[in-house]
Amino acid sequence: MKNYLIKGAQLPGGQVRDLLLEGGAIVQVAAKLTPEAGVKVLDAGGLVVLPGLVDLHTHLREPGREDAETVRTGSRAAAAGGFTAVHAMANTFPVADTAGVVEQVWRLGKDAGYVDVHPVGAVSVGLAGEKLAELAAMAASAARVRVFSDDGKCVADPVLMRRALEYVKGIDGVVAQHAQEPRLTENAQMHEGVVSADVGLAGWPAVAEESIVARDVLLAEHVGSRLHVCHVSTAGSVEIIRWAKGRGIRVTAEVTPHHLLLTDETARTYNPVYKVNPPLRSAADVAAVRAALADGTIDIVATDHAPHPREDKDCEWAAAAFGMTGLETALPIVHELMVETGLLGWEDVARVLSVAPSAIGRVEDQGRPIEAGEPANLTLFDPSARWTVEPGDMETASGNTPVAGRELHGRTVATFLHGKPTVLDGKVVG
Amino acid sequence: MKHLLSAKDLSREQAVLILDMAEQMAATQARQVKKLPTLRGLIVVNLFFEDSTRTRISFETAAKRLSADVINFSPKGSSVSKGESLKDTVLTLGAMHTDAIVVRHYASGAPYTIAHSGWTDASVINAGDGTHQHPTQSLLDAMTMRRHLMGPNPLGQGLDGVNVVIVGDVLHSRVARSGVDLFTTLGAKVTLVAPATLLPVGVETWNCDVSYNLDQALAEVKPDALMMLRVQKERMSAGGGGFFPSPQEYTREYGLDEPRLAALPKRTIVMHPGPMNRGLEITSGAADGLRSVIVEQVANGVAVRMAVLYLTMTGAEGGEA
Numbered sequence: 001m002k003n004y005l006i007k008g009a010q011l012p013g014g015q016v017r018d019l020l021l022e023g024g025a026i027v028q029v030a031a032k033l034t035p036e037a038g039v040k041v042l043d044a045g046g047l048v049v050l051p052g053l054v055d056l057h058t059h060l061r062e063p064g065r066e067d068a069e070t071v072r073t074g075s076r077a078a079a080a081g082g083f084t085a086v087h088a089m090a091n092t093f094p095v096a097d098t099a100g101v102v103e104q105v106w107r108l109g110k111d112a113g114y115v116d117v118h119p120v121g122a123v124s125v126g127l128a129g130e131k132l133a134e135l136a137a138m139a140a141s142a143a144r145v146r147v148f149s150d151d152g153k154c155v156a157d158p159v160l161m162r163r164a165l166e167y168v169k170g171i172d173g174v175v176a177q178h179a180q181e182p183r184l185t186e187n188a189q190m191h192e193g194v195v196s197a198d199v200g201l202a203g204w205p206a207v208a209e210e211s212i213v214a215r216d217v218l219l220a221e222h223v224g225s226r227l228h229v230c231h232v233s234t235a236g237s238v239e240i241i242r243w244a245k246g247r248g249i250r251v252t253a254e255v256t257p258h259h260l261l262l263t264d265e266t267a268r269t270y271n272p273v274y275k276v277n278p279p280l281r282s283a284a285d286v287a288a289v290r291a292a293l294a295d296g297t298i299d300i301v302a303t304d305h306a307p308h309p310r311e312d313k314d315c316e317w318a319a320a321a322f323g324m325t326g327l328e329t330a331l332p333i334v335h336e337l338m339v340e341t342g343l344l345g346w347e348d349v350a351r352v353l354s355v356a357p358s359a360i361g362r363v364e365d366q367g368r369p370i371e372a373g374e375p376a377n378l379t380l381f382d383p384s385a386r387w388t389v390e391p392g393d394m395e396t397a398s399g400n401t402p403v404a405g406r407e408l409h410g411r412t413v414a415t416f417l418h419g420k421p422t423v424l425d426g427k428v429v430g
Numbered sequence: 431m432k433h434l435l436s437a438k439d440l441s442r443e444q445a446v447l448i449l450d451m452a453e454q455m456a457a458t459q460a461r462q463v464k465k466l467p468t469l470r471g472l473i474v475v476n477l478f479f480e481d482s483t484r485t486r487i488s489f490e491t492a493a494k495r496l497s498a499d500v501i502n503f504s505p506k507g508s509s510v511s512k513g514e515s516l517k518d519t520v521l522t523l524g525a526m527h528t529d530a531i532v533v534r535h536y537a538s539g540a541p542y543t544i545a546h547s548g549w550t551d552a553s554v555i556n557a558g559d560g561t562h563q564h565p566t567q568s569l570l571d572a573m574t575m576r577r578h579l580m581g582p583n584p585l586g587q588g589l590d591g592v593n594v595v596i597v598g599d600v601l602h603s604r605v606a607r608s609g610v611d612l613f614t615t616l617g618a619k620v621t622l623v624a625p626a627t628l629l630p631v632g633v634e635t636w637n638c639d640v641s642y643n644l645d646q647a648l649a650e651v652k653p654d655a656l657m658m659l660r661v662q663k664e665r666m667s668a669g670g671g672g673f674f675p676s677p678q679e680y681t682r683e684y685g686l687d688e689p690r691l692a693a694l695p696k697r698t699i700v701m702h703p704g705p706m707n708r709g710l711e712i713t714s715g716a717a718d719g720l721r722s723v724i725v726e727q728v729a730n731g732v733a734v735r736m737a738v739l740y741l742t743m744t745g746a747e748g749g750e751a
Contacts, residue, residue: 189538192631192632193632194635196632197631198607199539200538200539200559200562200604200607201539201560201561202561205631270538270542270546315516315517315543316516316535316539316543317538317539318536318538318539318560319516319537
């Protein structure tokens, strides 16, 4: 492995430093380091260095939907977006509800080698919401699963949810809930409100999310477990989580870049690229999730990267699949919406996109301080870069980005995974 | 006017133009030879993904009266079946040099998607999409109201000062949505009456009044036109045990029966987009009574659709509606 000297990068705290990477670790951080022979020098003037980003919510689609994404293409997309670890959701075919499947996904991640792939285990067998999957077996497997989720489906049965919350205590795990009351959202197509009334698409009420969030924080309090709320999308959910944290309930929450950026007004185009679960909400909800991310009520940004093949989006709205891609555009969107507006500083970005997701997922070698002796998982980001999103030019195998044609603020210039560059000069290596 | 996708897209001028053109078309239908050569050599496809006898026959008659060649195509399949994609169907029609596609689809927005996808150059006319819009229905309703309520010469006029009450399943109704949009564009005032379960969240932002009480609304509004919407049978067995407790209760609270009919002002016309559930939302006495213009609505439908086909297919008037 080559050694790298990163010259003149701005740390999240603001200091400009040189960093020497050797043998997978950061070995020196100093104001000025002189390269020894054989060390590759990377001029990072004007770039921000962050701990490698960690996504708690990624759909890599493999096994089963390799037409949408593979572990390899998804890992490349993640690296291109500055990520060094992703959590691969369990709604694959077959479902990741056994030690065998999570080890397969983990192994595919190792083989691809662009990011650390941490499989998420299903809470229930087949995501059917009826019976606990073998959570301990997945935790004890080579994949070391700590995050369990039926994402895509809600663990709607309150008894099953209670059992899952209790059971993961023994394996230091967390249940990541996709909060969607199924009866309130039968055939639902978009956020229920002014726009749905107008365009005639079946409504998905905010209360369908909020009622589950409220129930789950109370369950988590009752049994003293860790709960993570996936993709918070409504102002009401934010209020409930704020209240729960105030009571000392062990709840964490995530928001996606698209719920920070877009509203239900996009549905007026009937373009299914904007069809997503949970749906894009009102402008007031967008303002609420931004404020919650700024004040820490929402702990992290997670992408919910959900690739779909073209034919699943090239159709009428009701027939289209839910979901949008996000790995390659998350950091620029957070930069534009949260940093340029002064709502977050770079230390906060490091927290919401690396430190906190690592802590929630119990990933020990990610989200670490940028100091000598720490693993060399790093992202170099150029905040001044401007680029226009071309769906065909992305690393992900799917083109369903909601920001096609949009100019993004900043781009990932380099990513290091355990000291090895996965992205250099803005291009994925290899 | 290349497409007709939503009543919301129509300006007052465009709407009046269509209604005036429909009057001209209606006049030709009083002649002995009813067929006009206007669209000779052009192809109209009635693409109906959802069953509809009345609307399809109305469009077919309209197109044939204008000498267009008409092809009826009713693909089978459900919304979950990806077997035959909308895209492939439309590409196929495009390859056959179709000039206009009249679309009825169970998915809201499907006609919009066809018109804006780049899949076809044809004119797209929305013949009802999901719970979104049914613009030619609201145009034929407006034509009927104008004839009865706007004096002996309706040409050039809107519906200024007309009070319209629409009763029934607004939540699932494309007729109600198109009606609110078009009638208010033309200067009418609309009041929607329904149980709250059959009104969409967000209806409070619509350009109309809303009431949960039919008797109160009729007494206050004294409508010039009273439109009863069809209550679909499946709504009674939907999730949560249905949208209302029983057909009997619906009829009691929201049905047009003889006492309510008798209490209406003398000028009030009774309308229904059809097909009717006699005895549920409307009694036979009301449906067949002197105030009923329900059969006229059907006749006017042909004239309105002739006007819409003519204006979209010949580009006789600029701008996309």
